[in-house]
Amino acid sequence: MAKYNWQELEKEFVLGNYKSINDFLKERNIPYGSSVRKKTKDWKVKKSKKEARKSEKVIEKVIEKESTKEANEILKTKDTAEKLLKKINESIEELDRYVAKTTTKTKTVKYDYKALKPKEEVTVEQKVINEYKAIIDRFGLKQLAAALKDINDVLNNENGNNDSKRKVTIINDLPKRRS
Secondary structure, three states: OOOHHHHHHHHHHOOOOOOHHHHHHHOOOOOHHHHHHHHHOOOOHHHHHHHHHHHHHHHHHHHHHHHHHHHHHHHHHHHHHHHHHHHHHHHHHOEEEHHHHHHHHEEEEEOOOOOOOEEEEOOOOOOOEEEEEOOOHHHHHHHHHHHHHHHHHOOOOOOHHOOOOOOOOOOOOOOOOOO
């Protein structure tokens, strides 16, 4: 019987794409007998263990990629909520202010009495923009409260719970305006 490097053959079988030990041995022109059977008895077990480890690693990598993608989506949502919260804070500062625009047009006509018609027309337009402080805009306050509630819901849903350490306080009942 010819001498074979059984460790090298085992490695080749386990790492290769062979369906059976018989197919592998036939391809190598190695006769299958009792002495060969003894030397190859645990090759199938090793091959199946290798396939199982390979499957586990594939699953781990897929899970890692999916979790990274999901984490990035959550971070984007939170960043957007933070930006919106900054805009809402800016808007809160403007709730008691309003802007009044005044436009004044002055038309000057020079008349030609000899020709009995206007000789020259000049229109001057003057715009004045004033900012005033007044009582708080209730409608604007309600809109901001609704936006804050939405942000709170988004942040709590992304965390997977409703007991987030970072909650936004919502104003439900606004004081009645006195007339």
